[in-house]
Amino acid sequence: MNSIVCIKRVPDTTSATLKIDAENRKLDDGNLVFSINEADNYALEEALLLQEEFGGEITLISVGPKECDDIIRMGLAKGATRGIRITPDNLYKLDPYAIANLIAEQIKELEYDLIFTGCMANDDNFGQLGVTLAGLLNIPHISLAVKIQANEDYAIIDRELEGGLMEQFNIKFPAVITIQTGINEPRYASIFGIKRASKKEIRFVENISAQGIKVHTEKMYLPPPGDTAEIFTGNPEETAEKVYEILKTKGLI
Amino acid sequence: MRKDIFVLVEHRKGEIRDITFELLTKARNMVQTGGFVYAIVLAKNGDNFIEKLKSEAHRILCIENEKLEHFHSDYYQQVLGSIITDRKPLLTLFGQTSYTMDIAPSLAVQLDLPIVMGCIEFEIGDDKIFTINQVYGGKIHTRFSFPSKNGGIISIQPGTFTAEQGDLSAEIERITFSFEEITNKKFIQFVEAVAGEIDITQAEKIVAIGRGIKEKDNLQIIEDFAESIGAVVACSRPIVDAGWLPKERQVGSSGKTVKPKLYIALGISGDFQHLIGMRNADTIIAVNKDPNAPIFGIADYGIVDDLLKIVPALKKKIMEKCEARSA
Ligand SMILES: Cc1cc2nc3c(=O)[nH]c(=O)nc-3n(C[C@H](O)[C@H](O)[C@H](O)COP(=O)(O)OP(=O)(O)OC[C@H]3O[C@@H](n4cnc5c(N)ncnc54)[C@H](O)[C@@H]3O)c2cc1C
Numbered sequence: 001m002n003s004i005v006c007i008k009r010v011p012d013t014t015s016a017t018l019k020i021d022a023e024n025r026k027l028d029d030g031n032l033v034f035s036i037n038e039a040d041n042y043a044l045e046e047a048l049l050l051q052e053e054f055g056g057e058i059t060l061i062s063v064g065p066k067e068c069d070d071i072i073r074m075g076l077a078k079g080a081t082r083g084i085r086i087t088p089d090n091l092y093k094l095d096p097y098a099i100a101n102l103i104a105e106q107i108k109e110l111e112y113d114l115i116f117t118g119c120m121a122n123d124d125n126f127g128q129l130g131v132t133l134a135g136l137l138n139i140p141h142i143s144l145a146v147k148i149q150a151n152e153d154y155a156i157i158d159r160e161l162e163g164g165l166m167e168q169f170n171i172k173f174p175a176v177i178t179i180q181t182g183i184n185e186p187r188y189a190s191i192f193g194i195k196r197a198s199k200k201e202i203r204f205v206e207n208i209s210a211q212g213i214k215v216h217t218e219k220m221y222l223p224p225p226g227d228t229a230e231i232f233t234g235n236p237e238e239t240a241e242k243v244y245e246i247l248k249t250k251g252l253i
Numbered sequence: 254m255r256k257d258i259f260v261l262v263e264h265r266k267g268e269i270r271d272i273t274f275e276l277l278t279k280a281r282n283m284v285q286t287g288g289f290v291y292a293i294v295l296a297k298n299g300d301n302f303i304e305k306l307k308s309e310a311h312r313i314l315c316i317e318n319e320k321l322e323h324f325h326s327d328y329y330q331q332v333l334g335s336i337i338t339d340r341k342p343l344l345t346l347f348g349q350t351s352y353t354m355d356i357a358p359s360l361a362v363q364l365d366l367p368i369v370m371g372c373i374e375f376e377i378g379d380d381k382i383f384t385i386n387q388v389y390g391g392k393i394h395t396r397f398s399f400p401s402k403n404g405g406i407i408s409i410q411p412g413t414f415t416a417e418q419g420d421l422s423a424e425i426e427r428i429t430f431s432f433e434e435i436t437n438k439k440f441i442q443f444v445e446a447v448a449g450e451i452d453i454t455q456a457e458k459i460v461a462i463g464r465g466i467k468e469k470d471n472l473q474i475i476e477d478f479a480e481s482i483g484a485v486v487a488c489s490r491p492i493v494d495a496g497w498l499p500k501e502r503q504v505g506s507s508g509k510t511v512k513p514k515l516y517i518a519l520g521i522s523g524d525f526q527h528l529i530g531m532r533n534a535d536t537i538i539a540v541n542k543d544p545n546a547p548i549f550g551i552a553d554y555g556i557v558d559d560l561l562k563i564v565p566a567l568k569k570k571i572m573e574k575c576e577a578r579s580a
Contacts, residue, residue, distance in 0.1 A: 013389040014464075014522050015543045020393065027389065097361070097368070119354070124388050124395075125525075126370045127349075128358040131326075135362030140327065140438040143355045156441070160507055161265070161351045164446035164500060167323070172437040178354075180507075182494030214367035218383065218396040229539060229555035236566035239556045243538060244570045246554060250536060252458065252515045253482050253571060 001054035001152070003047040004110060006061050006103060006117040006129060007040040007075060009068045013123075024219040026092055027123075036071040039118025043179040045186040047116050048079050050150055057081040059110060063099050065091065069202060076197035077189035083202040088210040095215040096128035102210050103129075104136040113153070113173040119144050119180045130178035141176040142169055146183050255343035255404050256288025260310070261333070262295070262302060263352055265324070266443075269302055272348030274416035276409060277309040280346060281419060283377060288343065292423070295332055297322035299427075309419040315427045326356040327435045334363050335430065343401060344375075344382065347408040351507075361406050367399035368406040371525075373413050377401070390524050391547035411506070412529045449501030451485055458484035458515040461504055461531070464491045465520015465541065465560055472497060474561070475519065478568040481575075487511065489521050505530035519560045523548030540564075 011032035019028040036044070047058050058080040062068040065087060072083035086102050088094070094102075107115065115137075117130035127143075134141035146166060147158035153173050158166040160180050171177075189197075232242040247253045258280040263270040273292075280290040292310035294302050299315040306313055314336060320328045333356075337345055347353040349371045361368035369375075372384040373394075381398045382405055388395050399405050453459060460479040466472065472486075479486045486502065493503045504511055506526040516534035521527060523539070523546055531537070532551050539552035540560045549555045556563055 011389075013392060014546075017545060018389060018392050027393065095367075096358070100362075122390065125386070127354050128368070128370055131355060131358035132362055135359030140435075141355070141359065142438070144351055158444055159351065159355070162270075162506055163510070164503070164508060165265075166444040166446070168441040168444055170439045170441055175437075181490065185496075215369055215397050215399045218398050220388075220393055220395045223387075223391070223394050223550075226550055229537075229549045229552035231544075231549070231555045231557060233557075236558065236562045237570075239558065239563060240566040240570040243554070243556070243567055244574055246536070246538070247482070247515070247571075248574075250515075252536070253575070 001050055001056040001114065001150075002058075002112045003050060003056065004059045004061060004107060004112050004115045005040070005044050005047045005075070005080065006115070006133070007044060007071055008037040008062065008118070008121050009034050009064050009071050010037045010121055010123045018222070020220045020222070024221065025217050026220065034067065034070075036074065037118050037121045037123075039120055039179055039181050041118075041186045042181050042183050043116040043118050044075050044078065044080070045184045046148060046177075046179055047114070048187070049184060050114070051079065053150070054152070056113070059084065059112075061086065061103055061106060063087075063094070063102055072202055073197050074189055076200045076202075077193040078187060079193065082200055084205060085202055086205040088208050090209050090213075093213060093217070094210050095213050096126050096132055097215070098210040098213045100129055100132035100136055101212050102205075104133055106205065107133070107137065115174070115176045117176070117178050119178040130176050134176040137176070139174050139176060140171055141178070142171055143178040144180045145177050146180050148177065148183070255341055255401065256285050257291060257340070257342040258284050258288065259291045259293055259337065259342040259345040261293050261345070261347050262306065263348060263350060264296065264302060267301065269305055270348070270350070271416065272350060272411045274309065275411065275414045276346045276348060277306075277419065278417045279409070279414045281421075283375070285377065291342065293333070293336070295321045295329060303425060307423050308421055310423045311421055313423045313425045315425065316430050317427065318430065318432060320432050323440045324352050325435070325438070325440055326352075326359070327438055328432055329356050330360050330363060331432055332430050333360055336428075337364055337404070341404060343377070343404055345404070345406045347406070349408045349410045353408045357406055357408055366403060366405050369397050369399070370408040372407055372409050375407055375409075382407070387525060390522050392545060410525055412532070446500060449499050451501065453485055453487045453502060453504070454509050454511055456485040456487075456511070456513050458482060459487045459504075459511060459513045459534070460484045460517045460519065461487040461489065461521060462492060462519050463489040463521030466492070469495070469497045471561060474564055478564050481568050481571050484515065484517070489527050518548055518552065519564065521548055522546050523551060
């Protein structure tokens, strides 16, 4: 069974103070730490599990700057077969449709049963790529998968709805599956895997310009300060005292 | 010129979902003179839904078919593709839900339309549509635009707009549609989550933990503190993903919606999907070492510090005071 896994390099912004570049179009990410998008890491693991069960090859595809090679190498170290990094000249102007277009162009040249993506990227929160790809390639898809029981040419998949409810579908391959976090336990790369990965191929697709951009970024800005919490300051002893007072006044203890 | 706004009516197990009324309210407020708000009902039998939507839209378009009994993105896409092509709305609105994530992107490809998903606001300009999206976990906003000449698709985060009762009386139109049989994807059944021992939706006090607790071993400190104030422990999604707490303890869009008297959020950043599950709690206290964490935007009180220092101090304080009180 051959799979393709689309992976994205995203910054960890949870504890960082964020700045926006001078043109107000993108994040000034010089000081941030990057890694593979959380859901994509689960997608990669799902492909690795199927490879262990059915054999076959895994191709990783990432659209982004040359630093994406780091997450591709990590995936190769875990057991993927090869990588493709796509770096168009207009990288920072792409919308999900244009990104999917770039990836679909590469995929058309490949043999595959399944295409995996994460269900959503933690940076832009769109959640569009996988299902857009399915549309472009004209193959069926399931998004937000939380359980996959695969056979040679079809799978039974649970997808997650709101409130913890799930719905189950039977889907025939080739298909696109977008993976929700928590579906498996992503492995770490072994030292042996890391050594082997250095011999695997990463192909670079460069000096091209992405086509079909439909949505434009007008500007990025810090959210206007809205209502915010009353912040207690002081050492832990002092702040604890204030919290205690609140709980007591409100009859919560 | 295109002016109409289509809203896909989202329903599950016979109930219209709240997001639909939020979208219809917003659509009524936004639609320009000469345009109509359409509620699009795709169902096996639409009568019940139509009844509830009559006051909410100018027009209701209803397509009934066996194949529409359960949500199926491919059948939905066939009908929506056809009516959007025929009737040329300015905008088709969806909620940013699990159904939408399964249909809107491929529908946009089929129709060759611009699409922005997960918006918190939109504007209709002269020849462009503008949207505002929260990115980077809510720490940054982005304003996007696309030309409105050929129409477009937008999905909106649930809970962004408040639903208000409409006072329209919709014109109802039923259309028939002949579906192409889909053979490569079949709905089998709903799968219910297994009920756990503790129902957090019934709890009056909740101590919720997020990725900020760092290690599973730190759970004990939290459990002790929760016990000292008679609260149950709940969590954000990553804690369930890591297997540290069972799924029934998860608060948020894909977990439970809670409305306790007290919600203490420890090491939770405050992503949209989490906030939607707890923002109606009476009193919210957040502890986070990042002063810019979006959780502080919704909390009543906050402490910017390491939760592993604050939680033991809190527990100590409460034990002391309670002993003093009972002595
Ligand atoms: C379709 C879909 C459905 C989802 N459903 C849900 C859902 O139901 N519920 C849910 O919660 N999420 C859900 N998510 C995930 C959601 O998008 C976020 O990823 C998640 O809520 C983040 O959890 P978190 O706040 O615990 O972690 P993070 O965002 O990583 O935040 C951790 C926070 O801890 C703080 N911190 C770190 N160390 C400390 C310390 N020592 N002391 C104090 N603070 C510290 C950091 O500053 C940071 O703010 C869903 C996602 C998708 C795509």
